[in-house]
Amino acid sequence: MAKPAQMFDSELNGTKGLYPAMPWVVDKAVDLDSTIMDSPTNLAKVKAGRVVTIDPTSKRFILGLGTITTTKHPMPFVLFQNGSDFDVVGDDGNMVGAAPQGVLRGRPMGIATCTSAEVETTEYVAATYVPGEMLISDSDGKWTKYVSGASTICGVVSDGPNSDGTVNSPHDSSKKLLRLFLAYVPINA
Amino acid sequence: MIDNGKITNAGFLDHVLSNDPVMVKEAADTVNEFTRVKMREDGFARKILPPIPLSNDEIDRSVDTDKPVKIVDKEPGSPAAITVPFATNPIGRYIRAPRYRVMFARMMTPKFNKDVEELRTYHMDVRQVISDNAIKDLLAEEDGKFLYAAVNALGGTPNGTVTETGTVQWKLSADEITRESLVDSLKIMPSTPNRLETATALVNNITIKDVLKFRRDEIGGDLAQDMFLKGFTEQMLLGVKFIVTIKQDLVKNDNIFYFAEPKFLGKFFILEDTTMHMKREAFMIEFFAYECLGAAIGNVAGVARQTFNNGSSL
Secondary structure, eight states: OOOOOOTTSSOEEEEESOOTTOTTOOEEEOOBOHHHHTOHHHHTTOOTTOEEEEOTTTOSEEESSOOOOSSOOOOOEEESSOTTOTTTSOOTTBSTTEEGGGEEOOOOEEEETTSOOEEEESOBOSSOOOTTOEEEEOTTSOEEEOOSSSEEEEEEEOOOOSTTSOEEOSSOTTOEEEEEEEEEEEEOO | OOOOOSSOHHHHHHHHHOSOHHHHHHHHHHHHHHHHHHHHHHOHHHHHSOOEEOOGGGOBOOSSOOSOEEEEEOOOOOOOOOOOOTTOOOOOOOOOOOEEEEEOEEEEOOOEEEEHHHHTTOOSOHHHHHHHHHHHHHHHHHHHHHHHHHHHHTTSSTTOEETTTTEEOEEEOSOOSOHHHHHHHTTTGGGSTTOOOOOEEEEETTTHHHHHTOOHHHHOHHHHHHHHHHOOOSEEETTEEEEEESOTTTSOTTEEEEEOOHHHHEEEEEEEEEEEEEEEETTEEEEEEEEEEEEEEOOGGGEEEEEOGGGTTO
16 A cells, blocks of 8 residues: 655654744745746655755745855755645635746745754755765755855755664654754855 | 724823733734734725635645645536427536646744833823735735735736636737727726626726716716715725725836626635734733735636826836
8 A cells, every 4th residue: 555645754853943833943935936836846856854045136036055156055954844845826716825926926935044053854865974064955955065165055964863863754664854953054165 | 994992092001011911812802803804995806805714614625735725616617508300319527627726825924022111101092003004915925925826827918828728818909098999908808708897996006096087078977077076985986886096006007907896706715703812921912913814816706907198107
C-alpha cells in the first residue's frame, strides 16, 4: 500500500528561540517569483525548511541564495510553509494566492536567518555534518556545506547525535533532520 | 447607525489606558463590534458573496496538511432527455459531480503600538481611528483578493475564451457607455451554457458618472431627474443591483464586473471574524486586527466583465 504524504514530510522545527509569530522572530511573507509559480517542478521545491532570498528585480522569493556580488548578499530566509499548503497557494478562483492581472502568486512566510534561533530541518543535502560547520544553500534551497568562495553563510551546524551529524525526526523514524543555528555571514571571495 | 453605546468615546480612552486587563478587553470588544458592522457595510466582496460563518465541525481535513479547507459540491451536468419509441431502454449515465475547494488564509493589519502617556495627549476619537484604520486595511485586502480571484477565473485577459464555458466572458469593446452598450454587456453572462442572469454589477465612482449622462429619453422621466438632482445611489438598473466603489485601483475606469446570485457564484466562508487584539503591557499599548476567511469563485459562469472605450485605463 502506498504511503500517503504527511504534513511533516518537509519541516522546520524551532528548537531554541523560534516560536512562530513571537515578536522577536523576524519573519516576512513574500510572493513567490514567477520562475517558481510558472513551473510545477520549481513549486514542488518550495518546502518548509528550504532557503529562499528576495530577488532584487522581482522583489519576490526565489530558491537559494540568489545572485551574490561584492556589494550584494541577499538576506536568506528559511521557509515555514510548503508551496502546496492551502494558505500559501489556492486553486484557481480562490482568494488565497490571487493577485492582479488574474495570476496566482503563492505567498509563504520565511524567517530571516539573522534571527537568533536554533532550528531543525529535513531539507539538507545528504552528507556527514559536524558541529560548527558553516552552511549555505544550493540553488534548490537545500542546506549544504560551505566549501570556499563568495557566498552567504546562513547557518552553522549546532549538534546531532547520529553518525552523520543529524537527529532523528520526532514524527517519522525513517527521516532525519539537520540541526543548526541560523546565521547571516556574507563572504566575499 | 453604528454605535454600540457600551463605552463612550471619552470612556474608551480611559479603558485603553487602564491597567486593568478586563477594561482593556472591554475596549477591544467595543472596537470589534464597531468594526464588524462596518466591514459588512463597506466591503463590496461581502455584498456580492455574503460570508457564511464556518464552525470547526464543518471544516474538511486532509491527510497531508493540517491547513483548514472546505470542499463544496457543484451541481453535476445532466444530459438532455430524448424522445424514443416504445420499448426502448434509457441510456446509462453514472453520476459523478464536480467539487471545488475553498482555501483559507489570515488577513491582518500592521501591529500598532504606543506609549500610553503619549496617547493621553490625543483629542481625536481614538476608537474611530483604530477601527477605521483596521477596516480600511482589511477591506482593501479582502476586496482586492476577491476581485483578483474573479479576474483569475475569467482567464486574466479580455476577449479570451474561458475554458470551462467556451465563451468570452470578459469583453473589450470600443463602445462608450450608452443604454444600448450597457444592455448588450448584460448579455455576456446569459450567453454562457449555464445561462445565468446577472444579479450584481460592480463599477467605480468615475465610470458610473457615464450612467448619469443618460437622458430622459433613455431611462425615463423620474429616474433621469432623480439622478440629475441626487447623483447615483446604490440601486437597481435593468434588474441588476449596481454597487459603486471608490476603489478605482481595483475596479478600473470603463469597467463593469457582473456577478450571478451568490448560490450560483461560489462561497465565502469566515473561520474567524474580524477581531481586534488589544494588549497593554506596562506603559505600552499595542493593537492589531485580524480575520481568517476563504472565498472561491466556484462557478466561473457566474462572473462576467465588460470593458468599454477599449480599456484606455486598464
